[in-house]
Amino acid sequence: MRQRITYIVHDPDEFNPDKLHVFDDSFSLVSVDAAKEHRLTFSLSELPQELYRVLRQCHELHIRWASEQAYSTIPPFVSHISPGLHAFFTPQKDRSPDLLCPTLKKIFGDSLECQSPKESFVNMPVLSGRFSSSSTSQFYQLLPSLDDLVTYIQQSLCPKSDFNCQAKASTLGSATYVDFDYDTISHALILNAFWAREPSEGSWTESISLQKEGDTIEVGVLTSEKAVDNEDLAFSGFLTVVGEDAKPKPTRFHFPSRHHPLPKSASSPPLTYATSFKQPAGLHPSLTLSFPASSLTPPDETCALHTYLTLPSVLFIDKYQLSDPLFLASLNLVFLRSISGATDLEAPDWVVSQWGSAALLELAIPPQHDSAPQDGDWEVSIPLHLRYLPPNHNKTGLESSATPWPVVFWACRAEEGSKMTVNPFDRVNLGYDGLFGPKTMFYHVPPADVGGLVERIDVPVLDLDRAGYVEWGTVAAVVLGVAWVCWKLGVVVWSDYKKDTVASREKEGKKKQ
């Protein structure tokens, strides 16, 4: 097992190397206010049978989980995904991936609505040839916490009575996001956990020690610096290989990066976005993204503002509705670049086996040529539609459903694409990155911190407590209707019959006469 732990110090002025201590087989730091990334690389042989068997069915598997709380980002950890559990998956050829869903449910909880990749996953659109290595299918579900993952690791992976392992596992419960990556080429499972801040005290005071022969731990304590090249990120700080280095080694480096923070602007408030549903939402809710209008200036003239939506199956986008330029413009949308997944316009939720759909939309921004700065909010509306949900009990005819905030970013042209992978902190397979060409940089707009990144919406459903009479009432109405019509028809037929007999009697009477 290899470990790499990176601390990015929030305030370089408050940090000094005296806070770091290097010992023979351990490293410790005292009250360092920093974001932390902990990356563990397991070779397949180190994994339990259960996981090994699942991974052997995967050509590629990338799992992303993000917390529902907004957090402040710091380079290089600036990319966002919608809160919840995402899985990006390519099956191994000629192997049926029957273990994936059961294992995901075992690890992340039984509430996961994962039947099989075929039924529950959706195919990812391939818009860009270069990312041919990106996964072919996608799964998503809201998942507020990683408690089940922590329990799974503690019970199934940690050796019994290894309290260190148990304690380490429990720290995952407070992570801001966690990534798992596996592919057949590297033959290794990488677990990447990120904390935007130390969760309880606000600063890190901890000791990192080697557990086993042959393990390596690399610790970096870095501060972000201004890079010379716009496409680069630069850092300086200290690197330590635990067990090898006697003291932290000063370092300074830079690399081209795919993900960037927004450029700082002195004049306008920081650009963020807030997500809400227009009320009343009805069966056609409109998801509104609002931005401070004065801050909506692209980082570069090649940039376009985008949002990537991850919609649970109860909500869907009608792509045909989003094809009219006038309609799009009236909502401050430019166009729907991609949509995949459960997009059936008529199906109720209970016949949709897929998890939902994902969409990439380009958003309009306020006109830039005006010299006068824009005031107020810039609102973008995304028209959505609700599927019918099953009738319920005891909820007065409403069913609460939750949907994650989308992510918002500027996508800009980069000069160099291929070198981005040399970034030791590169993050791909986020759903939207594969929808862009290779030479694309993402400037991420952080979500506003206004109480969570999940929107709830009440879906009106039939109230079973009040629907007792629907069945017999309908039958009674229809029976009454049929009876009435038959009665009227009967009267007609009867009077015809009577007239006919009278007529024939008359005729016969005439004949007799």
Added chain:
Amino acid sequence: MVQFFSSAGTVFSAAIALRVVLLIYGSFQDAFSPMKYTDIDYFVFTDAARFISRGRSPYARDTYRYTPLLAWFIYPTTWPGSWFSFGKILFALGDIAAGWLILLILRSSGKMPLDRALKFASIWLLNPMVAQISTRGSSEGLLGVIVSALLWSVLAGRMRLAGCLLGFAVHFKIYPFIYAASIIWWLDDENVPTGPKKKSTQSKTMYEQVLGFVNPSRVTLAIYSLLTFSVLNGAMYYAYGWPFLQHSYFHHLTRIDHRHNFSPYNTLLYLNSSPTGHASIKLEAWAFIPQLFLSTVAIPLALAKKDLPSTMLAQTFAFVTFNKVCTSQYFLWYIMFLPFYLPTSTLLQKPATGIVAGVLWVLGQVFWLHQGYRLEFLGISSFVPGLWASSVFFFLVNIWILGIIITDLGSTRKSKNMLAGTRKDI
């Protein structure tokens, strides 16, 4: 006003002008407003036509649930420029043609003076709802012309044409198959102008009755309609394969229809199709029995020989009223028969009844639309009692009106003046 209806020219000019104004207004609204005048279905048709123009299947367009012929009819909409409106113009012309056929039938079979016939034809021709539906690009107007042509050709004794039209209509929209029952029943020797008239009041044997039933007109109609239907379906299946059958036909048999609509079955279908609903009886599977019994058996048998056009109205009315799904477009299916029924109906002869019927028919929809608005736009769970009760109320209103229609039809004697074969009058 009297003068207005004295000339076919003025009425048809007004009907055309109404549609031209709506078309122009619609193109302006489409060009300048994000809210479109054009019906969503029209985008479905034109998208499907575009797929066809690229050599692909029209079913590549989601929710295209029609015969590929419809997309072929409006093929010119794929040409650049204002050709996009071609389909709407075609549908509007279909409307006008249907109105013209209605007029012909009223004049010839109904023996109506011109101004009176024009007044009743105007129920269709100058009806803003009809004009709006076709100019918004809904294909129901096209169906109107097919069905009115079917009726005209039957009354005019042109059985081969009638058979072709019937086969085509069923291929186009399934439901006109109900007319087969009434037309076949109506086509007895009395109503067939060319057939040899054997006047006999003596009771026939069973064998003679069966043999008598199979007259040349009925055979011609059956053969030509089956042939047209089979050839069209065969050709479409050959060209577009399984998706054609799936989307044009099987979809309508297997759809759940859980979304709210005017049908009285709607809430129950939503309940029964969902995993939480406990259906004690599979009612949705039984729902077609009263519908088909009334519209294809009981009503044709009891009424067709009295007055074919009004029987077709009663059939359509029953079919739509008892349907598992019902939207306002379906009302167009029976509105086109009103000009044949209203002249002799209680609804006009006793204005009080007529007004009450009209008001209740509208009120039923208003109640329902109000509940639908609460659900659709305010997000209020108005399924029960709101939507359910208003759809049942609307259903019962329709039943009452259907009862009036049946009683009115029943009191008509088998009238020779509705006889066909008066082509020279046309």
